[in-house]
Amino acid sequence: MLLSLSCQAQEVDEEIYSLNIDLSELVDKTHSERTKILTPFYEWGILTLDSVTVFSKIKAIQTLAETHKDYQLLLECELMKVHYFLYHPELPKKHTLAIMMALNERAIRENVFWLKVRTESLLGNFYFHELFQYQKGIEHLERTAYLLNGVSSKEFPLKMECFFQLGNAYFYFHDYKNAIKNFKGGLTTYYKRENDFYFIHSLNNIGVSYRELNNLDSAEIYFTKLHEFTVEEHNEVWRGLCLGNLGFNSYLRRDVESGIQMMRDAIEIAKAENYPNIVAKELMRLSEIMFDLGRTSEGINCALEAKEELRPTQAYSERARIYPLLAKVESLRGNPIEANLYLDSAFKSKDSLTKMFSSVKLMYAKQIVEDEKSKVLSERFKNKIDKEKQAVQKQRWLRNTGIIVLGLLLFVVLLFFLRYREKQKVKERRSHTERKTALKELELFRSSITDKNSMIETIQKELHVTLEKLELKEGENLDGLDESELIEQLRKSTLLTDEGWRGFSDTFEKVYPQFFKKLELKHSNLTPSETRFLALSLLRMQNKEMALMLGVGDSAIRQVKSRLRKKLDLKTDESFESFVELI
Numbered sequence: 155m156l157l158s159l160s161c162q163a164q165e166v167d168e169e170i171y172s173l174n175i176d177l178s179e180l181v182d183k184t185h186s187e188r189t190k191i192l193t194p195f196y197e198w199g200i201l202t203l204d205s206v207t208v209f210s211k212i213k214a215i216q217t218l219a220e221t222h223k224d225y226q227l228l229l230e231c232e233l234m235k236v237h238y239f240l241y242h243p244e245l246p247k248k249h250t251l252a253i254m255m256a257l258n259e260r261a262i263r264e265n266v267f268w269l270k271v272r273t274e275s276l277l278g279n280f281y282f283h284e285l286f287q288y289q290k291g292i293e294h295l296e297r298t299a300y301l302l303n304g305v306s307s308k309e310f311p312l313k314m315e316c317f318f319q320l321g322n323a324y325f326y327f328h329d330y331k332n333a334i335k336n337f338k339g340g341l342t343t344y345y346k347r348e349n350d351f352y353f354i355h356s357l358n359n360i361g362v363s364y365r366e367l368n369n370l371d372s373a374e375i376y377f378t379k380l381h382e383f384t385v386e387e388h389n390e391v392w393r394g395l396c397l398g399n400l401g402f403n404s405y406l407r408r409d410v411e412s413g414i415q416m417m418r419d420a421i422e423i424a425k426a427e428n429y430p431n432i433v434a435k436e437l438m439r440l441s442e443i444m445f446d447l448g449r450t451s452e453g454i455n456c457a458l459e460a461k462e463e464l465r466p467t468q469a470y471s472e473r474a475r476i477y478p479l480l481a482k483v484e485s486l487r488g489n490p491i492e493a494n495l496y497l498d499s500a501f502k503s504k505d506s507l508t509k510m511f512s513s514v515k516l517m518y519a520k521q522i523v524e525d526e527k528s529k530v531l532s533e534r535f536k537n538k539i540d541k542e543k544q545a546v547q548k549q550r551w552l553r554n555t556g557i558i559v560l561g562l563l564l565f566v567v568l569l570f571f572l573r574y575r576e577k578q579k580v581k582e583r584r585s586h587t588e589r590k591t592a593l594k595e596l597e598l599f600r601s602s603i604t605d606k607n608s609m610i611e612t613i614q615k616e617l618h619v620t621l622e623k624l625e626l627k628e629g630e631n632l633d634g635l636d637e638s639e640l641i642e643q644l645r646k647s648t649l650l651t652d653e654g655w656r657g658f659s660d661t662f663e664k665v666y667p668q669f670f671k672k673l674e675l676k677h678s679n680l681t682p683s684e685t686r687f688l689a690l691s692l693l694r695m696q697n698k699e700m701a702l703m704l705g706v707g708d709s710a711i712r713q714v715k716s717r718l719r720k721k722l723d724l725k726t727d728e729s730f731e732s733f734v735e736l737i
Contacts, residue, residue, distance in 0.1 A: 177215055180230075181222045185268040188230060189311045200234065201241050208238055229269055232257055236276065240284075247284060254280060267301070268310065274298040275316050282323055295320040299336060314340035318352040321359065330363035337363075354380065354392055361399060370407055377403060391432070394423030398436045405443060414443065434463035435472060441479050454483050474500065593665050655686070662689060672737050677722065684721075687714050691730040 180188055200208055212234050219227035236257060239250045254276055261269035275298045282291025298316045307313045317340030325333040337356040357380040364373035377400045384393040401416030417440050424432035437460035444453035457479040464473060477500035484493035663669065669692070673685060680688075683704070690700045697711045704711075715730070724733060 177218055180215060180227055181218060181224050183227075185226070186309060186311055188227070192230070192234075193311075196234070196237060200237050205238070205242065209235075226266075229261075229266060233269065233272060236273075240276070240280065251277075251280060251285070271298055271301050271310065271316065272312070274301065275312075275319065278323075279319060288323070288327075292320070292323050295323055299339060314352045314356065316340070318356050321356065325359055325363065328366070330366050334360055334363045350383075350387065350389075354383070354389070357383070358392075358395070358399070361403075365399075365403060365406070370403055374400070374403055374407075390423055391427050391429060394420045394427065394429075395432060396420075397423065398432075398439070402439060410447070414440070417443075430463045431472070434460045434476075437463065438472075438475050438479060445479075445482060450486060453479075454486060457483050591664075659689075666692065669737060673734075676737065679721065680718075684714060684718055687711070687718065688730065688734050692734040694731055 175191075179191060183191075195211070199211070203211075212231050215234075216228060216231040219225075219231065236250075236254055239245050239253065243250065245253075254273060258270070258273035258277060260266075261273050274294050278291045278294030278298060280291075281287045281294060285291075295316070299320050302310060302313050302316055305313060317336045321333045321336035321340070324330075324336065337360045340352065341356055341360075357376050361373045361376035361380065364370070364376065377396055381393065381396040381400060384390075384396055397416045398420035401413040401418075401420060404410075404413030404416060406413075417436055421433055421436045421440070424430075424436060437456045441453045441456035441460060444450070444456060457476070461476055461480060464476060477496045481493045481496035481500060484490075484496060659670065669689065670685065673680065673688065686704060687700065690703065695703070697708055701708050701711050718724075718730070722733065724730070
């Protein structure tokens with residue numbers, strides 16, 4: 155049998171595990187058939203019987219095998235001896251390791267499949283749990299799993315145990331994804347045996363792994379499968395444990411009251427089955443939840459009850475878990491000294507556990523590095539090295555190709571940039587030319603307005619002089635021509651129509667881009683006449699020039715100015731020209 159890490163607390167018929175049976179039943183049997191007969195002896199007989207009894211049984215089987223020339227049964231006898239040294243370390247560990255390795259080499263040399271699998275599994279467990287060479291242990295367990303790929307549990311009844319042990323190794327180092335993969339590897343080929351230890355633990359550990367990965371839906375599926383199995387098999391202890399896990403899962407899914415009730419049911423089952431260690435664990439978990447929910451009195455009660463259930467032999471990690479809870483209890487009771495003592499114990503315990511696990515992980519990491527170094531020197535891994543070289547060459551080729559492609563892309567981008575910059579320069583030159591032209595047009599326009607305004611003033615003066623000489627009153631006709639009508643005709647010749655204003659605006663925008671848009675964004679409440687006034691102010695036109703251009707009187711311009719000054723909140727000493735220059 156494989157090296158079992160823990161044995162089930164179950165009744166085993168002494169006649170079976172002591173092999174007080176007709177040993178001829180072992181002759182000329184397949185490995186699968188022998189395993190069903192010998193499993194109790196491997197799991198219980200070799201562990202509990204004295205050495206004289208054990209070796210006398212092995213000797214009897216060996217004699218029977220020699221008599222019937224059953225070579226496979228002879229190899230089974232050698233495996234039994236190895237198991238004895240594993241369970242009873244009278245020999246130094248290095249000697250036990252040498253015996254195992256010799257049997258493994260023999261299995262490889264003679265190509266005995268079942269013995270290769272079992273010795274690889276034994277080596278994996280021995281390296282992992284006895285020599286603490288974790289990487290080598292996992293490597294042997296991985297070989298075991300590789301050998302068992304495509305083999306059914308009916309052909310090899312111990313398949314589930316092999317995958318469980320590999321999954322458990324990854325589970326120990328919190329590598330939950332690999333743990334799930336290997337636990338499932340055993341479950342897919344489950345072959346019903348009376349010993350359901352590995353089946354139950356695989357389901358449970360898959361659920362826990364999924365929960366640690368925060369995949370609560372998948373965790374729920376496997377906890378539910380386990381619960382159904384325990385109900386079917388009338389396994390009350392595991393039914394209680396499963397209820398506790400389902401309850402905690404429900405709590406994490408925010409189904410609080412349902413989860414708490416399931417955890418309470420788990421506690422009651424553990425009490426009924428007289429498992430104080432399980433009671434303590436569930437109470438501590440429930441106490442933590444109650445404190446988180448603010449249900450202080452219930453949290454205190456659970457913590458104190460858990461303290462009573464804990465035994466001196468309880469695992470150190472479980473005893474360490476109770477300290478923070480008791481510190482909280484004493485703090486709530488108003489006992490700061492006791493609370494500080496528990497906090498100190500909690501800190502020391504946590505620190506000790508952290509250091510312990512960190513040292514194990516560090517050892518594992520170092521072993522991985524050392525193992526990788528040794529693999530480089532091994533002929534077995536030459537193919538792997540070649541693949542790594544090919545991968546490096548491929549990466550180098552990809553890198554070089556990437557550099558070339560990147561260079562070409564940069565070149566194309568540069569060409570586009572240069573073309574774009576040239577277009578921008580042409581555009582800027584064209585814009586500059588258009589602006590200069592527009593500026594000249596505005597200057598001409600302004601000069602024209604100024605000239606016409608001067609002309610009107612001159613004509614007005616000359617008309618007044620003429621009227622005075624002729625002694626005509628203002629408003630009387632001169633040869634049928636009315637003075638005001640004449641002046642009005644001159645004014646209309648300078649007045650901007652809507653179409654003329656649009657042309658003026660287009661020219662203005664070339665000199666002062668987006669002036670009207672910016673003005674509207676900053677002061678959306680301006681009227682069209684006010685907007686025109688501000689535009690003409692930017693050209694520094696006088697009131698008379700504006701009045702002439704807009705076709706209004708001087709008084710209208712003054713009114714616009716007064717209204718705008720209030721609307722724009724301009725100070726008395728602040729000019730419209732300086733205001734519009736900031737637009």
